[in-house]
Amino acid sequence: MRAAVLRDGRVEVRETADPVPGPGQLLARTLSCAICASDLHFMDHPEGVAADDSGLWDYHADRDIVMGHEFVGEIVSYGPGTEGRLPVGTRVTSLPVLVGAGPVRIIGCSPEAPGGFGELMLLTESLVRAVPEHVPSDQAALADAFAVGEYYVRRAALGPRDVPLVIGAGAIGLSAVAALRRRGVGPILVADYNTSRLETAKALGATHTISPADRSPYDLWREVALEGRSGRPAFGAADPEAPQCVVFEFVGLPGVLDGIIQGCERGTRILSAGGPPEGDRISSMVAKRKGVNIQFGGGPDPEDWYGTLEAICAGGLDVSPVIGLTVDLDGVPDALQVARRADGPARIMIHPAGDADLGGTR
Amino acid sequence: MRAAVLRDGRVEVRETADPVPGPGQLLARTLSCAICASDLHFMDHPEGVAADDSGLWDYHADRDIVMGHEFVGEIVSYGPGTEGRLPVGTRVTSLPVLVGAGPVRIIGCSPEAPGGFGELMLLTESLVRAVPEHVPSDQAALADAFAVGEYYVRRAALGPRDVPLVIGAGAIGLSAVAALRRRGVGPILVADYNTSRLETAKALGATHTISPADRSPYDLWREVALEGRSGRPAFGAADPEAPQCVVFEFVGLPGVLDGIIQGCERGTRILSAGGPPEGDRISSMVAKRKGVNIQFGGGPDPEDWYGTLEAICAGGLDVSPVIGLTVDLDGVPDALQVARRADGPARIMIHPAGDADLGGTR
Missing domain, CATH: 3.40.50.720 (NAD(P)-binding Rossmann-like Domain)
Known part of the structure; x- marks a missing residue:
């Protein structure tokens, strides 16, 4: 797949290996993903990751990492040991946590859990939620933030x-x-x-x-x-x-x-x-x-995440005012520089597949 | 009166002016007073006092200050505008706060509110509480701590x-x-x-x-x-x-x-x-x-102070295990050095009048 790949401390757009869903996981095609300040923290301060004993993050300068943990994608296929609860093609979002055969990881923060800065990502079937038809992908992607x-x-x-x-x-x-x-x-x-x-x-x-x-x-x-x-x-x-x-x-x-x-x-x-x-x-x-x-700190807890997604889907929370810029994959390296600026837009959205097929009204 | 006087950053035992009770205040003869770590803080870090905007502390290197805010004394006389609620000679303790015509001050932390490191001190009539006959002065003095x-x-x-x-x-x-x-x-x-x-x-x-x-x-x-x-x-x-x-x-x-x-x-x-x-x-x-x-921080609040005194007086709280040493006024400068040591006793008691007439069983 094509992705904005973090390697040796910098991000470049190129091919990297397609992720393969493991037990309980599904493969999704990324529709929308936001750049978060914590992506910049992660790439700029790997020493902070090294000091974390939770194991949820796993930084390797010499392996491809695809960041991005605020996302919406559509289901492409299911891995082993899944229920196939939602049809292929369903738009979904998820708590950015990948559970499978290996250690639990935050999505976008380790080589094993590629995030939304690439065309394809892995999600945990039990954690994904379908995004209703009328809700734009960019809005549902911001439930995490x-x-x-x-x-x-x-x-x-x-x-x-x-x-x-x-x-x-x-x-x-x-x-x-x-x-x-x-x-x-x-x-x-x-x-x-x-x-x-x-x-x-x-x-x-x-x-x-x-x-x-x-x-x-x-x-x-x-x-x-x-x-x-x-x-x-x-x-x-x-x-x-x-x-x-x-x-x-x-x-x-x-x-x-x-x-x-x-x-x-x-x-x-x-x-x-x-x-x-x-x-x-x-x-x-x-x-x-x-x-x-x-x-x-100490949070957010799952109840905050699901409550926020529900509020967005029910129309009680319009997150669109924070979106200032939308880029495709090739725009990610420059967009990361813009995101570093205190006067940059609060959120920059990445559309790896271009602007087609984003769902909803946006 | 004789007192261990803080002046120019050091404590020496000598004569200093007798305090005169102002409106709502009473004069007490000190029976027992503990050395607190905050006395050492106060004398060693006047810059901290200067940074405090509460006005409760008032450090002057060039004026006599008598420290000591954990005390028991006996009433000597009353100032103007008092009720004389308790007879002269009553053993009392008090929240270490002096209220009068001037600014409210913590007792022992300004030239105007001499504390228990001297023979005489000023107390606020409305704040004093009589110490019951059976309670040793050293114990009641530790209500504040x-x-x-x-x-x-x-x-x-x-x-x-x-x-x-x-x-x-x-x-x-x-x-x-x-x-x-x-x-x-x-x-x-x-x-x-x-x-x-x-x-x-x-x-x-x-x-x-x-x-x-x-x-x-x-x-x-x-x-x-x-x-x-x-x-x-x-x-x-x-x-x-x-x-x-x-x-x-x-x-x-x-x-x-x-x-x-x-x-x-x-x-x-x-x-x-x-x-x-x-x-x-x-x-x-x-x-x-x-x-x-x-x-x-943020406390203690008056309810903690009065509750603790009540518990000591009712026999529900025996504070005597913390008392490691008792000195008279002449012993105060050396005792302050002992109190600085991490291996020193938790509390050193000062008896400005010697060991006579301490009340209670101690």
Whole structure:
């Protein structure tokens, strides 16, 4: 098959071996796949993969790896030990996890589990879900990305006094905005240096947007949430009616987490999806004094993934505002460079088979 | 009065001005006061005080400061605007907070609020509590220290599947052990390099103790808590019956928090009381991958303080195992050096008036 192949630290478009479905697996022809920031992490920071003891990732510079874990494909054939539950030709998407005879792998993150940056991919029959006729492939492909925001928002368990501030309006930050709006949360504050991403945030439900270049997002939070009241005091019992600050961190650059700790209100809960590969420095005394709580990653869980796909299919979640560019396989190397830029589009979609036969209305 | 006075970064025992009670305040003669690690922090890291915007601390190298915020004294006289609710001579202790005409201050952490390292101190009438006849002054003086462990254990909101691991068996770590035992929690694991502190931990209720020099505390946790079961998996739903790791961090040295992040099980909750003044580095990718939650400081709240004092007075909490040494005022400078040592006693008590008239049985 043709694919954008990761080898020796760079991506080139060429032929690579056709994948062969193993026990419980099926072969799919890729229709749509998004470029995710974690693809860039994976290729740029193999040391992070090496340090991971889960075995879900498996980087080899000297073997072909086909990335891409946010995808829709159509079923081509079934491997051994499958039920053939869905007809060949059915459009499907899946949790990006490949289960078979070997170790369980994240799709697109090992030589054995080729992802959507190629013409063909392997999926786990028990995990695939059919994409309804009316749903565009590009939208269903983004269930995985939007499940991340869904996870963090679910995990935040927001109460009526919680006022959220989303730091970073990339695809995941935007997915959190969408998840907040789906729950009827308001106000929703979003900070990013990129004004076009702030516009997208508004399209997805942000009520207040700010560039940190213009003003402290925490000052904006105080203005919007406290409306002249006092925040949590340094000593004594907190006002049980006082608004609480919940910060979602979706940047992952060194210093961002500490900037939140420095700027936030006392008693702030931070949900941090970032995680610079080189680690990060935090002002632990300030965190202690403010009584900050940080929930790092830990998800998404399958319930977030399936719930998000259902919401997209039912029309309750329109993910299209995050799509900024569509390329074919030959465009992938350049598109990866665009995706590295902070001012790039939140999501770039790859259509390995060109623009034909994408299903749905798109 | 005579006092161990902090001036120009060092402590010397000499005369300093007698404090004069302001509105709502009373003058007390100090009977017992403990040396706390935060006294050492305060004198060694004034930059941390300068960075604090709460105003509760106020360091001046060129003014006399009398430290000491874990104390019992007897009432000498009342200031203006007081009720005189308790007779002169009553033994009292108090939340270490001085409220009056000026800014609210932590007692022992500013020139205006002299603490228990001197013969006389100022207290807030509305905050003092009488110490019952049968309770030794040294025990009641430690309500403040033990309230910290009480806070962290209350905040952890342990469920039946949670198995706690206490890292650091200083006074605060030991207070957490006592708070865990008071709740009937078991097993209780404690790690410290100091074997005598581990013995004290056992006296307070630890069921398993370990020196990290001998074995990883996290391996011990797995052995004790999991008993051969698997921990939380890297992918998919967690076993709802699986024991959960809750780590209490009471060390505050650089690298300790990251060591916990590196060593702990997936899904671990960390309650961190430490906070190196210089900040700390964390492996944020590992924290993200494991879904770690960190609750930094934020307490204790008044309810923890009063609850702990009540437990001591009712005989439900014997804090005496942490007391390792008793000195008079002249012994304070040397005692501060002893308190700096990791192998020093968890608490050193100061009796400014000598050993007479301490009340209770001690």
